[in-house]
Amino acid sequence: MRYLPLYVATAVGAALLTSGSFCAAQAPTKKAATTPPNRQAALTTHDVEINALLQKMTLEEKVHMIHANSAFAAGGIPRLGIPELMTSDGPHGVRPEQGRNWKAPVGADDASTYMPNNNALAATWNPALGYAFGTVLGSEANARGKDIILGPGINIVRAPLNGRNFEYLSEDPYLVSQLVVGYIRGVQDQGVSACVKHYAANNQETHRDDIDVDMSERALREIYLPGFRAAVQQGGVYSLMGSYNKFRGTYATENAYLMNDILKGEWGFKGLVISDWGSVHDTQKALRNGTDLEMGTDLVLMSQGVDQSAAASGVTGQPDLVNGSSQSLYNRFFLADPALAAIKKDPTLLPLLDDKVRRILRVMYATHMLGGPKRQPGAFNTKEHQATALKVAEEGIVLLKNEGSLLPLKKSIKTVAVIGANAERANSMGGGSGQIKAKYEITALQGIKNELGSGVNVTYSPGYTIARDQKADPQLIAQAVAAAKAADEVIFVGGSFHGYDYGKWSDNAYDAEGTDKPDLKMPFGQDELVQAVLAANPRTVVVLLGGGPIEVAAWAGQAKSIVEAWYPGMEGGNALAHILFGDVNPSGKLPFTFPVKLEDAPAMKLGEYPSTPGNPLKQTYKDDIWVGYRYYDTYQVKPQFAFGHGLSYTTFDYGKLSVKPGPQSATVTLTVRNTGKMAGSEIVQLYVKDLKSSVKRPEKELKAFDKIALKPGETKTVTMQLPATAFQYYDEAKKQWVLEPGQFEVLVGSASDDIRQKATFTL
Numbered sequence: 001m002r003y004l005p006l007y008v009a010t011a012v013g014a015a016l017l018t019s020g021s022f023c024a025a026q027a028p029t030k031k032a033a034t035t036p037p038n039r040q041a042a043l044t045t046h047d048v049e050i051n052a053l054l055q056k057m058t059l060e061e062k063v064h065m066i067h068a069n070s071a072f073a074a075g076g077i078p079r080l081g082i083p084e085l086m087t088s089d090g091p092h093g094v095r096p097e098q099g100r101n102w103k104a105p106v107g108a109d110d111a112s113t114y115m116p117n118n119n120a121l122a123a124t125w126n127p128a129l130g131y132a133f134g135t136v137l138g139s140e141a142n143a144r145g146k147d148i149i150l151g152p153g154i155n156i157v158r159a160p161l162n163g164r165n166f167e168y169l170s171e172d173p174y175l176v177s178q179l180v181v182g183y184i185r186g187v188q189d190q191g192v193s194a195c196v197k198h199y200a201a202n203n204q205e206t207h208r209d210d211i212d213v214d215m216s217e218r219a220l221r222e223i224y225l226p227g228f229r230a231a232v233q234q235g236g237v238y239s240l241m242g243s244y245n246k247f248r249g250t251y252a253t254e255n256a257y258l259m260n261d262i263l264k265g266e267w268g269f270k271g272l273v274i275s276d277w278g279s280v281h282d283t284q285k286a287l288r289n290g291t292d293l294e295m296g297t298d299l300v301l302m303s304q305g306v307d308q309s310a311a312a313s314g315v316t317g318q319p320d321l322v323n324g325s326s327q328s329l330y331n332r333f334f335l336a337d338p339a340l341a342a343i344k345k346d347p348t349l350l351p352l353l354d355d356k357v358r359r360i361l362r363v364m365y366a367t368h369m370l371g372g373p374k375r376q377p378g379a380f381n382t383k384e385h386q387a388t389a390l391k392v393a394e395e396g397i398v399l400l401k402n403e404g405s406l407l408p409l410k411k412s413i414k415t416v417a418v419i420g421a422n423a424e425r426a427n428s429m430g431g432g433s434g435q436i437k438a439k440y441e442i443t444a445l446q447g448i449k450n451e452l453g454s455g456v457n458v459t460y461s462p463g464y465t466i467a468r469d470q471k472a473d474p475q476l477i478a479q480a481v482a483a484a485k486a487a488d489e490v491i492f493v494g495g496s497f498h499g500y501d502y503g504k505w506s507d508n509a510y511d512a513e514g515t516d517k518p519d520l521k522m523p524f525g526q527d528e529l530v531q532a533v534l535a536a537n538p539r540t541v542v543v544l545l546g547g548g549p550i551e552v553a554a555w556a557g558q559a560k561s562i563v564e565a566w567y568p569g570m571e572g573g574n575a576l577a578h579i580l581f582g583d584v585n586p587s588g589k590l591p592f593t594f595p596v597k598l599e600d601a602p603a604m605k606l607g608e609y610p611s612t613p614g615n616p617l618k619q620t621y622k623d624d625i626w627v628g629y630r631y632y633d634t635y636q637v638k639p640q641f642a643f644g645h646g647l648s649y650t651t652f653d654y655g656k657l658s659v660k661p662g663p664q665s666a667t668v669t670l671t672v673r674n675t676g677k678m679a680g681s682e683i684v685q686l687y688v689k690d691l692k693s694s695v696k697r698p699e700k701e702l703k704a705f706d707k708i709a710l711k712p713g714e715t716k717t718v719t720m721q722l723p724a725t726a727f728q729y730y731d732e733a734k735k736q737w738v739l740e741p742g743q744f745e746v747l748v749g750s751a752s753d754d755i756r757q758k759a760t761f762t763l
């Protein structure tokens with residue numbers, strides 16, 4: 001498959017137009033955008049110096065390079081001037097310091113900018129904001145002395161219950177690809193390496209450490225790999241993380257097909273494959289099958305209680321080649337002492353070791369850890385970074401429903417009741433490894449108070465308690481109902497929440513790494529609460545926080561206005577208030593489908609989630625390519641809210657399509673007009689349908705989009721290019737992408753279920 005040279009010809013261009021106060025200097029230049037350089041080539045420009053360095057290294061020194069020396073650092077050979085490689089999570093900000101022993105150093109200044117989560121970023125459909133987002137991370141990683149930021153997480157949002165959906169972008173591979181490229185380039189233009197994760201088929205947390213995933217080759221190629229391929233070939237990502245799970249019988253991190261054949265072979269990846277923390281299981285397989293750097297095995301051993309004393313004494317940062325003793329924890333790494341022994345026994349393994357070290361050194365040169373010029377110092381917690389956090393949240397919040405134009409609310413109201421414990425909850429330190437010690441976090445309640453000032457009476461009642469196994473609380477509900485009755489307007493802030501408070505890895509896991517959600521309903525009896533509040537005061541706006549989709553069918557019909565705010569980051573409360581009170585016109589669109597009920601989701605209906613019956617450690621993705629809207633549309637299952645759905649305070653009119661087909665491509669042009677009274681941005685979505693095909697193809701697939709800003713009455717022309725890839729499917733027999741000539745339809749609209757214009761043509 002060839003990748004679109006037009007990555008951003010439409011998208012970034014449009015994004016710059018719509019991005020308002022967003023700093024244009026942070027975006028890729030037009031020139032770079034229209035002719036993307038081969039970013040993988042940047043990795044090999046220092047191979048001569050690298051070969052010279054390799055010649056000087058002893059076997060022990062080489063082995064020392066390919067495994068962790070503590071929680072987040074690896075390697076380092078002072079004798080040769082090779083520094084340690086410092087990594088940090090990712091993906092929504094730079095993680096608090098973990099030091100060498102998984103404990104923060106005393107007095108560390110490790111608070112940082114907390115960005116909205118990846119769902120929110122995806123909901124902006126704005127690649128330029130992906131770049132700006134990456135710029136913040138790269139700059140702050142740089143300032144904190146980190147060389148690799150462990151993000152973005154781009155696994156496909158397949159199973160609605162996946163506890164880690166909040167860290168991922170979308171159910172659609174095209175949308176993922178468009179956003180991941182900007183993010184990576186933003187990080188790496190700051191001189192820091194991004195690390196795209198988790199490759200591959202890590203789409204749930206249940207049994208994530210050893211579930212063996214299988215799927216058709218077509219599903220792999222069409223749904224699960226395009227984002228990673230775009231990261232490598234268009235984003236030029238310097239490093240990639242192998243996932244915990246198995247794929248077709250072998251751990252993904254040590255999987256010859258995924259790593260050697262596809263990633264390093266077909267896609268020509270020249271960078272570094274890092275294991276997930278503790279995802280290596282076998283010295284020979286890791287040596288041979290693509291893992292270049294083993295991280296976190298000590299953590300796994302500690303958590304299993306295998307060697308507490310060694311763990312306690314061993315993680316000191318003393319290099320094993322100095323320490324050397326069998327007491328050292330380093331003999332616990334598969335790519336430490338056991339690798340050394342294996343290579344001594346079988347010298348034919350040496351070129352494999354050299355290749356791994358070479359890849360690590362390439363990242364060191366690319367990030368200016370070696371060679372010149374030195375990296376410019378990054379910046380930390382700047383106003384610009386906070387402004388980017390605000391901008392992403394404002395563009396990422398999605399207006400799901402707005403009957404009778406309840407929103408935007410008037411600032412002239414006298415009393416507003418804010419109801420729901422989420423209105424006061426800070427989420428930055430939750431979620432697992434993606435936790436951020438935020439410099440500050442504006443909650444919804446704070447944001448609403450900031451917006452309204454002291455002239456408006458803002459009351460607050462929690463309505464529910466965030467605690468494990470908590471059910472609806474009649475007393476709290478009664479208080480909330482009384483508050484709702486007494487107010488002009490009600491803002492209910494509920495939904496999900498991040499469990500996993502810092503330091504409590506096994507408590508309260510919810511919407512978090514390591515555990516999937518028990519169901520898709522709002523926890524703590526919120527369904528009961530919200531129905532009571534809606535009955536008490538119909539002028540109630542329901543705001544949802546959380547990652548991934550959530551079930552709202554129990555009360556959605558009763559609610560006039562529903563807003564999805566995700567985990568909106570440190571400026572989230574302000575962004576939310578700007579939307580609710582009309583300072584900002586909402587423009588976010590759903591990056592994944594909200595089913596009416598969990599059982600409707602294709603992973604549940606067709607798939608085997610979370611495991612093959614009778615075999616908890618196996619799963620075949622029988623839902624195949626029927627992921628997200630590809631399923632709902634084709635199988636005619638009506639979702640609660642469709643992929644691409646998102647309302648505005650204004651209205652847009654779509655003009656007729658003009659299609660210019662080329663031999664294997666097409667250019668689609670139309671005009672879009674703002675027919676309402678408020679300026680706003682629209683995300684014009686283009687889907688392709690193959691009218692006749694020798695394989696079953698989805699009803700439609702997203703192949704282009706453009707985000708345009710329009711003043712009231714203004715009309716703009718939108719031009720979208722469709723290259724050959726937009727019409728292809730993966731042919732399993734031929735093992736290649738195929739464009740079958742014939743009739744195609746383009747469908748252009750405001751959402752996957754709101755198509756405004758169609759045209760048919762022949763290729």
Ligand code: BGC
Nearest residue numbers: 089090150197198276277433
């Ligand atoms: C997660 C990774 C993370 C790593 C380091 C693992 O448990 O799966 O996403 O980067 O820990 O914190």
